[in-house]
Amino acid sequence: MNWVLDNLPLIADRTWAHLATSLPAILAALLVSVPLGWLAHRYRALNGPVLTGAGLMYAIPSLPLFIVLPVLIGTGVRDAVNVMVALTLYGVALLVRSVADGLDGVPPEARSAAVALGYPPLRRFLTVDLPLAGPVILSGLRVVAVSTVSLCTVGAVLGIPSLGLLFTDGFQRGIMAEILTGILLTAVLALVLDRLLVALGRLAMPWTRKAAGVDA
Amino acid sequence: MNQLWEAVLWCLDPGRWTGPSGIAARSLEHLGYTLLAVLIAAAVAVPIGWWVGHTGKGRGAAVAVSGAARALPTLGVLTLAGLLLGIGLVAPMTAFVILAIPSILAAAYAGFEAVDRRVIDAARAQGYTGAQVLWWIEVPLGLPVLVGGLRSAALQVVATATLAAYVGAGGLGRYLFLGLKTQDYAMMLGSSLLVVTLALVLDGVFALAGRAAVPRGVTVARRGVTA
Amino acid sequence: MKHPTRRSALALAAVAALALTGCGSSDPLGGGDTASGSPAGTGGTGGTARADTLVIGSQQYYSNEIIAELYAQALEAEGYTVQREYQIGQREVYLPEVESGAIDVMPEYSGNLLQYYDAEATATSPEDIHAALAQALPEGLRPLEPAEATDQDSYNVTRQFAEKHSLTSLADLRNVDEPLKVAANSEFETRPYGPEGLKKAYGVDVTVVPVEDSGGPLTVKALVDGDVQLADIYSADPSIESEDLVTLEDPENLILPQNVTPIVSDAVDEEAAAVIDEVNAKLTAEELIGLNRQSVEEQASSADIAEEWLAGQGLA
Numbered sequence: 001m002n003w004v005l006d007n008l009p010l011i012a013d014r015t016w017a018h019l020a021t022s023l024p025a026i027l028a029a030l031l032v033s034v035p036l037g038w039l040a041h042r043y044r045a046l047n048g049p050v051l052t053g054a055g056l057m058y059a060i061p062s063l064p065l066f067i068v069l070p071v072l073i074g075t076g077v078r079d080a081v082n083v084m085v086a087l088t089l090y091g092v093a094l095l096v097r098s099v100a101d102g103l104d105g106v107p108p109e110a111r112s113a114a115v116a117l118g119y120p121p122l123r124r125f126l127t128v129d130l131p132l133a134g135p136v137i138l139s140g141l142r143v144v145a146v147s148t149v150s151l152c153t154v155g156a157v158l159g160i161p162s163l164g165l166l167f168t169d170g171f172q173r174g175i176m177a178e179i180l181t182g183i184l185l186t187a188v189l190a191l192v193l194d195r196l197l198v199a200l201g202r203l204a205m206p207w208t209r210k211a212a213g214v215d216a
Numbered sequence: 217m218n219q220l221w222e223a224v225l226w227c228l229d230p231g232r233w234t235g236p237s238g239i240a241a242r243s244l245e246h247l248g249y250t251l252l253a254v255l256i257a258a259a260v261a262v263p264i265g266w267w268v269g270h271t272g273k274g275r276g277a278a279v280a281v282s283g284a285a286r287a288l289p290t291l292g293v294l295t296l297a298g299l300l301l302g303i304g305l306v307a308p309m310t311a312f313v314i315l316a317i318p319s320i321l322a323a324a325y326a327g328f329e330a331v332d333r334r335v336i337d338a339a340r341a342q343g344y345t346g347a348q349v350l351w352w353i354e355v356p357l358g359l360p361v362l363v364g365g366l367r368s369a370a371l372q373v374v375a376t377a378t379l380a381a382y383v384g385a386g387g388l389g390r391y392l393f394l395g396l397k398t399q400d401y402a403m404m405l406g407s408s409l410l411v412v413t414l415a416l417v418l419d420g421v422f423a424l425a426g427r428a429a430v431p432r433g434v435t436v437a438r439r440g441v442t443a
Numbered sequence: 444m445k446h447p448t449r450r451s452a453l454a455l456a457a458v459a460a461l462a463l464t465g466c467g468s469s470d471p472l473g474g475g476d477t478a479s480g481s482p483a484g485t486g487g488t489g490g491t492a493r494a495d496t497l498v499i500g501s502q503q504y505y506s507n508e509i510i511a512e513l514y515a516q517a518l519e520a521e522g523y524t525v526q527r528e529y530q531i532g533q534r535e536v537y538l539p540e541v542e543s544g545a546i547d548v549m550p551e552y553s554g555n556l557l558q559y560y561d562a563e564a565t566a567t568s569p570e571d572i573h574a575a576l577a578q579a580l581p582e583g584l585r586p587l588e589p590a591e592a593t594d595q596d597s598y599n600v601t602r603q604f605a606e607k608h609s610l611t612s613l614a615d616l617r618n619v620d621e622p623l624k625v626a627a628n629s630e631f632e633t634r635p636y637g638p639e640g641l642k643k644a645y646g647v648d649v650t651v652v653p654v655e656d657s658g659g660p661l662t663v664k665a666l667v668d669g670d671v672q673l674a675d676i677y678s679a680d681p682s683i684e685s686e687d688l689v690t691l692e693d694p695e696n697l698i699l700p701q702n703v704t705p706i707v708s709d710a711v712d713e714e715a716a717a718v719i720d721e722v723n724a725k726l727t728a729e730e731l732i733g734l735n736r737q738s739v740e741e742q743a744s745s746a747d748i749a750e751e752w753l754a755g756q757g758l759a
Contacts, residue, residue, distance in 0.1 A: 003742050059415030061375045064392060064408035071219060071401070078531060078540065146287050153289040157382075159503050159532035164291055169530065171295040171740050173505050174660030179299070183292035183708065192285035303626065303654055303665040383661060383668075384626065384654040393655060397630035399535040 003177040015185060017080075017161035022152040025084045026145050026193075029091025034137075037099020038125070047078070050096060057093035062086065062154045083155040083162075083204065090151060091144040098140025102133030135208050138201045142194050151192040163189075223405030237390070238289040244411060246387035248376045250418070253309055254366060257316035262362070265324020268360065270350050278325060283316035290315055290376055294383060303384030309379070313381075316369040316375055323365020328356025360443035374415045388414070486545045495710055500537055500546040501529040504657055505596060505745070506679060506735045510550040510703060510726070512749040517722045518715060519757040529745075531643035533630075534545075534559055542581050547708045548719065554699025555596075556706070558635060567620075567696040569593075573704070580706065587705040587719055590726035594660075594679040595701035596636060598625070600669055601666060605689040612692040616647040626665040629653035636698040644695040649673065679728065681736035703731070725756050 004011065040050040065209030069075075069082045106129050114128045130137075156164025163182045202208065226232070231240045268278045290311050297307035331354055352430050381389030388407050395404030448569045497518060501511035508529050515525045526544060531537040538559070540546050553572045558565045560579040566572045569589060576586050598613055605611070608619045616623065632651045633635045641647050654662045658676035663686055666674040676683060676690075678701075683690060703717050703726060734752060753759035 006742075006747075007744055055371070055419070056412070056416065059371050059375050059412055059419070061378045061411050063378060063394070063396070064404055065228045067396060068408070076534060077322045128342055141389060143286070146283065146512060150287055153291050156291070157532075159530050159536055161530075164289065165530055167289070167292045167295045168503060171299065171656050171661070172659040173742070174299060176296065176299060176743050177742075179292055179296045183289060183296065186286040186292065187284060191283065194283065194287075298656075298661050299664075302668050303661060303670050305650065381629065381653055382655045384652050384665060385548040390629065390653060393653060394632060397533060397535070397628060398633050 003175055007178075011166075011181060011185070012136070012195030013187070014161060014163050014165055014182075018027055018149070018152055018163045018186070018189065021080050021083050021155070021160070021162055022087060022149050025152075026091060026141075026148050027086035028084070028088040029095055029144055029148070030141060032088065032092050033099050035138075037096045038103060040096060040100040040102035047100070051087075051100065054093045054096040057089055062090070062151055063157060065089070065211035066155055066158055066160070077158055080155075080160055083152065083160050087148050091148055094144050094147065095137070097142045098137050098143075099133065102140075103129055105136060106132045131205060134201070134205045138197065139206075142197050145193045145197055146190040149193060150186055153186060191216060219401050220404060222404035223409055224401040226402040226406035227409055235311060239391075239410065242386060242388050242390060243305045243414060246374070246377055246411070247414060247418075249305070249308070249312065249377045249385070249387055250414075251313035253373045254316050254320075254370050255379070256309070257313045257369060258320050258366060259319045260313070261321040262324050265321045265348070265362075266328065266358075269325035269328025270339055270346075270354060275325065278321060282321045285314055286389045288314055290379060291382075294379055304356075305380075305385050307383050308385050311379070312377060316373050319365045319369040319372065320362075321363045321365075322365070323368075324358070326365075328354045329359030331357045331438055340379055341431035356431045359431075360426055363422060363426040363429045367419065367426065370418050371415055373417055375411060378411060465540055496524045496526050497547045497693075497710060497715065498526045498528055499548045500543065501527075501533050501538065501550065502530050502534075502539065503530045505738050506677070506731070507550050509738060509745045509748055510731075510735050511548070512745040513722050513753060514548055514550065514719050514725075516704065516746075516749050516753055517718050517758055520753070521714075521718050523715060523718075528675065541706060541708070543586065544708055544710070546699065547710045549706045551586070551706045552594060552701035552703050553586070553704045554697055554701045556704070558699065562635070564699075567699060569700045569702050572699060574704070576704070579668045583709055584706055587716055588669070588723055589702035589704040590723040590731075592679065592703045592726045592728045592731035593701045594703065596631070596634075596675050596698050596729060597626075597678045597683075598641075598693075599666065599674050599676045599683060599688040600672065600690055600691065601669075602687045604672060610691060611645065612694055613645045613697065614694065615639065616645065616649075616673075616691070618740045621672070622672040623647070623649040623673055624652050625673040625675060626652045626654045626662045626671040627650045628655055628657055631675050640697050644697045679735055681732055685740075722758060724751070725758070 016021065036050060036054075040047045041157030065086045066082055069086055073082070073085065075081050090194055103174065110128055110132060111124070114124045120126065152162050153164030153167060156166075156168050157166075163186050164176050166185075170182065235241065264278065268274050293314055293349070294308055294311040299309045301307045301310075335357070336349055336353060339353050344352070377387050378389030378392045380387045381393050388411050390405035391403050391410075395401065395407060455669065467648075486627065486732065499511050499518075501508040501514045511527070511529060515527055518525050531540070531546075534556070537546065537549065542551050553576055557579055559574050561575070564572075564579070566575045566577055573586060573589055580586065596605060602611060606745050608615065610616065610619070616753065623721075625631070625638070627637075629651070634640070640702060641649060654665060656662055658674065658680055658716050660682070662674050662676060663682045665671045666688070674688075676688070678690065682688070697720045703723065705723065707716065707719070711719075730752070734748055737748045737751075748759070
């Protein structure tokens with residue numbers, strides 16, 4: 001464990017870079033998935049294409065996506081924006097389905113009641129549909145958060161800073177402690193984020209606190 | 217888009233398909249790695265998942281384990297296993313199996329949990345033993361969900377199996393890394409297209425299997441298993 | 444769960460807003476570490492070179508990072524401000540950034556860099572390579588004086604294998620009657636000194652087993668375990684000595700010498716160049732292996748290794 005103690009600033013740097021890349025991606029994935037998921041839920045004709053497309057996106061290997069994206073969006077190969085966009089795409093791929101499923105699960109009575117009370121569509125969506133779909137979206141978001149934090153490391157192969165650089169460097173120098181540190185920190189970041197989302201979920205959706213369903 | 221077209225041409229060149237390091241051989245290797253990893257992961261995860269689903273015990277532990285496994289970065293596991301085990305298939309396979317386990321484990325117990333309790337109660341009332349409930353009711357009724365889990369596991373592994381080439385194994389990743397290191401965009405993109413195609417084929421096969429897995433007379437609610 | 448209150452919706456919105464702002468503040472800070480279009484690189488148009496920050500890059504290769512750190516600390520000791528952009532992948536990733544002026548100093552290896560810009564290059568001696576390189580580099584870039592130290596690809600076998608087949612040179616491989624596999628980075632396949640070059644120069648057939656650790660521990664392990672018969676290992680790698688490997692001689696000059704050569708932009712003036720030259724002049728082959736050994740065996744950080752070495756050489 002000497003390696004860890006001798007390299008704390010480096011580890012802190014990498015951890016910070018890792019968060020700075022993965023957190024915006026997770027948030028962006030959520031912001032993009034809600035309207036997309038709504039489209040898939042609202043218009044049956046779009047349901048198949050959107051969900052299948054999202055599922056296939058997940059099958060694109062991450063490494064080439066990291067390389068191809070700069071060509072498509074005109075950024076430098078080593079720009080962290082590439083990785084953020086790529087991670088966002090993967091996040092959307094997972095989350096769209098949760099959003100659509102969540103909205104599908106909103107009881108029609110609740111929606112009718114809101115209509116009867118004269119809620120305009122946007123208000124109804126934001127104050128009735130979305131909160132009711134919340135638990136399902138949240139469980140999807142948790143999967144996205146964990147996998148994004150884990151996937152973020154692959155960018156290291158291209159030299160994009162993240163905890164993944166501890167793998168490539170440790171691999172070349174044969175330092176197991178370095179690789180192990182990277183693995184553990186990535187896992188810890190992912191799990192802390194996961195717990196944080198659960199806590200935020202309870203805060204934002206107090207009515208789910210007693211329901212055991214959230215911990216799915 | 218020009219680059220995309222060149223990548224398509226790269227894939228379609230018949231001269232690249234033959235030989236021991238041709239596209240055909242590499243695709244088969246890639247597919248082989250994927251299926252082997254999913255098979256091993258299923259051999260580990262399905263019995264555990266079924267046990268959890270059947271008894272209702274250890275659910276918290278199963279959730280925690282699959283959550284932790286999902287959080288493990290594949291590149292890290294791969295490099296660590298590589299340093300420990302040397303080149304060859306064992307190191308990447310370890311990483312891929314760890315990658316595949318969470319989806320399969322979750323699907324195995326979620327499939328059981330999705331079975332209507334009333335069906336099980338009815339069976340018990342008719343004198344079914346625990347084992348009979350397991351094999352005649354829970355396993356067949358949980359099968360579609362399990363196939364869904366196998367499907368997402370296979371898709372994840374097929375996309376990730378490119379990393380096998382990082383530690384000396386084969387598969388389509390060989391082209392990917394060679395293209396990356398020599399800035400051959402056509403090769404890199406072309407091999408990615410091949411991986412996506414392979415994923416499409418697998419996805420189709422699993423979709424059919426999923427349909428076939430639904431027992432006759434049962435309509436399964438459209439309820440996706442989150443990967 | 445039938446009556447979602449307005450309060451809960453507000454809470455949800457608040458959480459989203461919180462997350463947004465939290466992320467907004469994290470972004471610019473994180474960007475500092477990864478910035479590719481940093482203002483320092485574009486400052487080359489101004490006349491006050493001394494006031495500029497010099498951006499020093501390094502390959503994704505620990506030994507290259509150590510050399511970069513030597514330059515960085517030597518420059519800092521002379522009062523320069525230095526920004527470190529280390530571990531930037533391979534040539535294909537960082538050279539565009541060097542060419543664009545986003546990186547001012549990059550430790551390079553003469554032969555391979557020459558072949559990158561001129562695949563037909565015929566130079567084989569370090570001097571000729573240096574002269575050719577100065578010609579081949581794009582506008583705005585120049586090579587500084589090469590160090591004596593080289594870090595070049597080399598074909599290695601185990602001592603046991605060498606003795607069994609009495610191998611000293613690549614030409615001797617013709618007498619080996621078993622199939623030969625080389626562990627190397629995947630790009631080795633297409634390099635002029637790869638399988639094709641070996642076939643042309645020595646009439647030897649080999650197949651490549653790609654291991655992407657740049658001749659690191661896994662490559663060495665594959666060789667020692669007998670999974671491969673040959674391994675492409677950089678000549679400054681301490682494992683050649685520690686694992687008692689035999690580096691096969693290359694009488695046909697298939698592999699070009701790779702003297703450590705800093706590539707610098709116009710932002711590096713004569714004074715700064717002199718500082719780097721001074722470091723490079725002391726960087727012998729033995730010294731470089733010693734530096735690498737500290738990194739691999741003692742697992743010391745590049746900063747510590749550089750600090751100790753510069754102090755020992757009286758350079759900082």
